[in-house]
Every structure is written in structure tokens, then in C-alpha cells.
Amino acid sequence: MTLSWRHALAVWRRNATMYRRTWSWNILPNFFEPVLYLVSLGVGLGAYITTMGGTSYIQFLAPGLVCVAAMNGASFEVTYNVYVRMNIEKAYDAMLTTPIQPVDVVAGELLWSMTRSCVYGLCFALVVAVAGLAPLPQALWVLPVIPLTGLLFSAIGLAFTLRIATIELYSFYFTLFLTPLFLFSSVFFPLEERLSASWLWVAECLPLLHPVRLARAAFFGPASPALLWDVFYILGLSTVLVAYAVRLMRRKLTL
Amino acid sequence: MIVEVSGVTKRFGERVAVDKLTLNVPQGVCFGLLGPNGAGKTTTLRMIYGVTLPTTGQVRVFGMEVSRNVRAVRRRLGVTLQQNVLIETLSPRANLNIFGRYHLMDGAGLAQRVEELIDFMELRSHADVPVDKLSGGYQRRLAIALSLMNRPELLILDEPTTGLDPAVRLALWSRVRELRSQGATVLLTTHYMDEAQRLCDTVAIMSNGDIMAQGAPEDLIERHLARQAVEIEATPAQEQGLLHGLGVSPPRCRLGNRVMVYLDDPAALLDRIRRLSGIGARAMAVRPTDLEDVFLFLTGTSLEDNP
Numbered sequence: 001m002t003l004s005w006r007h008a009l010a011v012w013r014r015n016a017t018m019y020r021r022t023w024s025w026n027i028l029p030n031f032f033e034p035v036l037y038l039v040s041l042g043v044g045l046g047a048y049i050t051t052m053g054g055t056s057y058i059q060f061l062a063p064g065l066v067c068v069a070a071m072n073g074a075s076f077e078v079t080y081n082v083y084v085r086m087n088i089e090k091a092y093d094a095m096l097t098t099p100i101q102p103v104d105v106v107a108g109e110l111l112w113s114m115t116r117s118c119v120y121g122l123c124f125a126l127v128v129a130v131a132g133l134a135p136l137p138q139a140l141w142v143l144p145v146i147p148l149t150g151l152l153f154s155a156i157g158l159a160f161t162l163r164i165a166t167i168e169l170y171s172f173y174f175t176l177f178l179t180p181l182f183l184f185s186s187v188f189f190p191l192e193e194r195l196s197a198s199w200l201w202v203a204e205c206l207p208l209l210h211p212v213r214l215a216r217a218a219f220f221g222p223a224s225p226a227l228l229w230d231v232f233y234i235l236g237l238s239t240v241l242v243a244y245a246v247r248l249m250r251r252k253l254t255l
Numbered sequence: 256m257i258v259e260v261s262g263v264t265k266r267f268g269e270r271v272a273v274d275k276l277t278l279n280v281p282q283g284v285c286f287g288l289l290g291p292n293g294a295g296k297t298t299t300l301r302m303i304y305g306v307t308l309p310t311t312g313q314v315r316v317f318g319m320e321v322s323r324n325v326r327a328v329r330r331r332l333g334v335t336l337q338q339n340v341l342i343e344t345l346s347p348r349a350n351l352n353i354f355g356r357y358h359l360m361d362g363a364g365l366a367q368r369v370e371e372l373i374d375f376m377e378l379r380s381h382a383d384v385p386v387d388k389l390s391g392g393y394q395r396r397l398a399i400a401l402s403l404m405n406r407p408e409l410l411i412l413d414e415p416t417t418g419l420d421p422a423v424r425l426a427l428w429s430r431v432r433e434l435r436s437q438g439a440t441v442l443l444t445t446h447y448m449d450e451a452q453r454l455c456d457t458v459a460i461m462s463n464g465d466i467m468a469q470g471a472p473e474d475l476i477e478r479h480l481a482r483q484a485v486e487i488e489a490t491p492a493q494e495q496g497l498l499h500g501l502g503v504s505p506p507r508c509r510l511g512n513r514v515m516v517y518l519d520d521p522a523a524l525l526d527r528i529r530r531l532s533g534i535g536a537r538a539m540a541v542r543p544t545d546l547e548d549v550f551l552f553l554t555g556t557s558l559e560d561n562p
Contacts, residue, residue: 001325010356017353018342090340096306097334097402098357099326254306255267 003107007100011108012115014091015081019116027119030072034065034124038131041188053190055220062133063215064187066125066142070149071208073120075178077113078157079170086161092253102250110154110242117150134219141218149211152234155241156207162248181208186216210234256315257282257409257440258303263312265298265464272298274464275312280409280457285431285441287455289448289546295464296444297337300411303442304334316409330358333407337414339398343387347378347397350386354401368404376400376430392423399427403434410434412443416450428454448546458546462554476544480506480517484548485524486539487514497527508551515551517544 042058049057085091092105125142128134134142160173184191185208192203203209210230217227258280265273273295280286288296301307302314305325314321316328342350351372355365373382376396381389386397395415402410412431416424431454435441445451451458452472459469468475476482489497494514498504501524507516518524521541528538 004326006359007357010359013356014353017349018345021344089342090336090338091342093336094340094354094401095357097304097329097336098354098405099329099359100357101325254308255301 001101001103003103004099004101005107007104008107008111010100011095011105012111015108015112016115027123030076031069031120031123033072034069035127037068038062038065038128053216053220059133059219060216061187062128063139063142063219064185064212066121066128066146067149067208067211067215068182068187069124070117070121070146070211071153071178071181074113074117074150074153075157075174077116078109078154079161079173080167082109082113082158082161083164083167083170086252087167092249096253102253103246105253106158106242106246106249109158110151113154113157114147114150117154118146121146121149138221139219142215145211145214145218148214148231148234149208151238152207152211155238155245158245159241159248162245162252181206185209186212204233207234207237256280257317258286258442259313259315260299260303261313261315263299263302263309263314265295265302265307266310271464273302273309276465278459278466278469280440280442282440283435283438284456285435285443285454287451287458288442288444288461289446289451289458289550290444290461291446294461296461297413298464299461300334300413300442300444304329304332304411330405331407332409332411333402333405334411335399335402335413335415337417339394341386341394341397341401344385346383346385347389347393347400348373348382350397351400351404355404358405360404372400372403375403375433377426392419392426395419395423395427399430407439409440409442412441414444414446416445416447424450448550452546460546460550460553462550467553468549472546475546475549479549479552480544481519482544483518483521483541484544485516485518485521485541487516487528488512488537488539489514497524497531501527506552508548508555510551513539515548517548517552 038058038061042061046057046061051057052060095105096102125134125146129136129139157173164170185206186192186203187208191206191209192200195203210233214227214230217223256279258278260276260278263273263276264271276295276299278299288299290296298307302309303316303321305321305328308322317331319328321328342353345353348369351369352365355361355368360368373379376399378393378396378400381393386394389397399412399415415431416427419427428450431441431443443455456471457469458472458475459466460475461467468479470478487494487497490512491509494507494509498516505516505518507514516524525538525541
């Protein structure tokens with residue numbers, strides 16, 4: 001069954017309507033997380049670090065944390081929120097009594113979680129810009145990186161959500177997947193510099209590393225063609241996972 | 256025909272949920288699928304609105320093969336699920352607005368339809384109260400209102416009144432009758448005999464994934480049993496003693512120590528029970544035969560005894 005964008009948009013609008021009611025106390029904790037890291041590590045720890053990657057430590061942190069904000073925005077949406085809508089509220093069962101199809105549900109949910117991801121990423125990018133940590137206008141190149149990050153982590157999280165049987169498994173997802181990504185994906189230090197040549201491939205496997213590399217290049221350059229590999233990685237992995245998610249959703253909703 | 260189910264089987268692994276089922280629903284009737292839980296009613300409905308694919312066989316709705324025209328079919332039908340799916344923190348009005356968008360309705364057209372449905376389902380007094388503050392009856396009204404959003408030609412109701420109090424059931428029945436009189440075809444499942452008898456033009460009795468009998472409620476009673484049911488408390492031996500010498504062998508069903516005997520004229524039997532009081536059998540009640548009796552007779556099990 002082919003995708004109907006208008007029906008996907010109806011799914012998106014349902015989420016947007018619900019979010020509008022609660023956004024003010026929903027957005028704050030998630031938004032402040034990267035701000036706190038920026039202040040604590042950038043200002044606090046940064047005082048003991050002369051430079052990193054050729055910039056001040058707080059400037060080094062800024063682009064990576066934009067990606068972290070986008071990752072968090074997407075991840076919360078496609079994990080707990082989708083799980084509740086699907087398995088507890090049974091919202092998709094109601095949608096499937098209308099012309100909406102499983103593929104529209106996946107598209108609508110991805111669009112929505114990318115929307116949230118952009119809200120978080122953009123808010124944080126604004127903080128970074130206002131703090132004078134973003135070299136403008138070049139740093140505006142980070143804007144397309146935010147939805148790419150959102151897409152990647154929406155696809156990963158949605159596939160995970162469609163695979164798990166109980167909500168408890170999210171503690172694994174957050175503690176053993178997202179937290180290590182957060183810590184080792186060159187957000188806080190250049191991972192590649194700490195790995196010996198024979199282990200460099202490990203870095204390439206980390207999904208968050210690719211958006212971080214793009215974001216940092218957006219801030220400080222250089223615009224190397226090697227960055228195309230990062231774009232390709234993000235789009236390629238997302239495509240595979242979205243296709244997988246559509247299959248899982250179809251099986252789950254239409255037995 | 257609005258719905259044509261032809262030779263449909265649905266297996267979930269080893270379990271056969273629907274077994275070579277054939278079912279036709281003509282336009283403008285209220286059609287009831289009657290049966291205990293696990294008989295395959297919900298699976299049948301799910302195949303009709305296209306969220307479950309038959310393992311074998313064909314389902315056509317509005318003349319279209321459902322599996323190949325899911326969107327086109329669902330545009331023209333409405334479904335009330337067995338469990339209400341409502342957004343609990345939102346009001347009925349907000350729920351209706353969101354649901355209307357699933358049908359790609361918007362703007363003034365949607366706003367007008369929402370108000371019509373609020374009036375039709377008598378939700379006006381509670382239109383802006385959060386759903387989690389509403390009684391079960393109002394929540395059910397809203398669930399049905401949602402399924403009417405697109406002015407469905409076919410309305411599918413999965414156990415519309417289960418768990419509701421009698422007043423609410425009567426109110427909902429009147430709404431269903433109203434819809435049918437406006438030309439909609441209604442397909443409902445129920446395990447309430449009175450609901451089937453009072454609401455449906457045609458009922459199909461389902462058991463173990465297949466239809467045992469089908470027809471107008473009165474016809475089913477007449478065809479399989481008789482107009483009156485005499486309930487007697489008697490052991491099988493006492494039953495033999497009573498019926499022997501009655502001259503006829505009426506249809507009957509046994510539930511434990513209770514036996515139901517179906518007769519158009521029960522006078523002779525009642526007379527025998529009175530005269531042969533030494534046997535120890537005792538007449539419990541004489542009442543009109545209902546669909547529950549037909550079900551019991553055809554399946555050998557009581558609806559209520561089934562889990």
C-alpha cells in the first residue's frame with residue numbers, strides 16, 4: 001500500500017494537538033539538559049582546558065550538543081510516547097478504522113518526532129548563537145543537520161519500539177545505547193584521536209558520530225567531500241530502518 | 256450486497272478463528288453476529304474492514320475486494336471497536352475534531368459535522384468535559400459518534416452495549432434504529448440475545464468460527480424450536496419419565512439439572528408434571544422461546560457459560 005501524505009499529516013496533527021496542550025512543561029526538562037552540560041562542562045571543565053580541536057572547549061562542545069538535543073527530542077517521542085499510543089491508548093487501532101494505513105502511521109509518527117527533534121535542536125542552537133558560540137553565518141549550515149539527526153534517531157527508536165514486548169526494555173535503550181553514544185560520539189572529545197588506526201572503524205559505527213561530525217564541520221569547517229559519507233550513512237541507515245519499521249507496523253496492526 | 260464474505264478461513268498459527276465462513280449482508284438491514292466470546296465475531300469484522308487478511312477466501316464490501324481497496328472501502332464505512340479508543344484528556348468535541356482529520360475533513364465542514372454528531376449522539380451537555388470525567392455511557396456515545404464521522408454507508412459495531420446500564424442501551428438502540436432508517440446498513444456483534452432480538456432484522460449465530468444458523472429472530476425460533484419454553488428441574492431419568500407418554504418428542508436442551516422443553520402448546524406437558532408429581536420433577540418457568548434457546552439448542556452450550 002502506497003503512502004498517503006495527507007493521512008500521514010492527520011497523524012502528525014493529532015500529535016501536534018496533544019503536544020500543544022502540554023508543551024510548556026514538556027519542553028523544559030529536555031531542553032535544559034544540553035544547556036546544563038554546556039554550562040557545566042564548557043564553563044566549568046573548560047576553564048582547565050586551553051583548546052580542543054583548535055577552539056575553546058565550550059565552542060568545541062556547542063555543535064555536538066546541538067545534535068544531542070535533536071537526538072533527545074526524537075528519542076523521547078518514538079520511544080515512550082509511541083509505545084503508549086500504540087499499546088496502551090490503542091490510537092492506531094482507531095486510525096485503522098479510517099482510510100489511514102500502517103505506512104501512513106509510520107510516516108506521521110516520523111514526521112512528528114522529527115518536528116520535536118527540530119524544536120529541541122533549534123532552541124538549543126539559538127542558545128548557542130545568542131551565547132556567541134556559533135560563528136555566523138557559516139554555522140547556519142547546522143540547520144539541515146538537525147532534521148537529519150532527527151530522522152536518524154526517529155528511525156532507530158521507532159524500529160526498537162516496534163520490536164520490544166515490554167516498556168521496561170527502554171532502560172536498556174537509554175542507558176546502554178543512547179548514553180554511550182552521547183559520551184563517545186566526539187561530543188566531548190575527538191574520538192578518532194583516542195583510537196588507534198586499527199580501531200577507527202568502531203567510531204564509524206556510532207550513529208551519533210556522523211551528525212556530530214557534520215555539525216562541527218558546519219561550525220568550524222572544513223567543507224570536505226568526506227562529509228558526504230556522513231550524509232550517506234545517515235540517509236542510508238534511516239532508509240533501511242524506516243522500511244523495516246513499516247514492515248513491523250504493518251504486521252503489528254494488521255494481523 | 257453490501258458485505259459478501261465467501262468461503263473465508265482465518266488461521267492464527269494452529270488456531271482456526273474463522274472456518275470457511277460465508278456471510279452476506281444486504282443493504283439497509285441491521286445484521287447481528289451472535290455468539291460467545293471466541294466464536295470469531297471480531298475476527299470476521301476485522302476482515303470486513305480490512306485490518307485482518309483472510310488466510311483463504313474472499314471478502315467484498317460495497318462490491319470491492321477489501322484487500323485491494325482498503326482505503327476506498329474504509330472511506331465509506333465506520334467502525335466502533337469493542338474497547339473505546341478515546342483521547343482521555345480531551346473533550347468529546349476535541350476528540351471528534353481529531354478523528355475528523357483522519358478522514359481528511361477540515362475547516363467549516365468538519366466543524367459542522369462535529370456539531371451534528373454532538374446533537375445526534377446527545378452529547379451536547381458533556382461536549383467540553385474531558386473524556387476521563389465522563390460515565391461509561393457517554394464514553395460509548397462518543398465512540399459511536401466517532402465512527403459516524405464520515406456518514407458511513409456501513410456501520411460496524413463490535414459489542415456496542417456491553418457493560419452499559421439498561422437506560423443507556425435503550426438510548427443507543429434508538430440511535431442505531433435511526434441510522435438504519437436513514438438508509439445505513441448496520442453490522443453488529445453481540446452476546447446479548449435481547450439486543451439481537453430487538454435490534455436486528457437478521458441474525459447469524461456463530462460458534463467456533465462458523466455460522467450455525469441465520470435468519471430473522473422469530474424465524475430462527477420457529478425453524479429450530481417452538482414458541483414456548485418450559486424449564487424443568489429434572490434428572491435425565493425424570494425427564495424420560497415425563498416425556499414418555501406425551502406422544503411427541505419435542506426439542507429440548509439440558510444445562511446441568513435444568514432441562515428446557517420447547518412446545519408450541521405446553522399445556523399437556525404442564526399437566527403431566529402436575530399429575531406425576533411423584534417423579535419429583537418440578538416446573539420452574541414457562542416463557543416465550545428466545546434466541547438464547549436457539550443458540551443453546553444449536554451449539555449445545557450456553558452463551559453465559561462460555562468464557
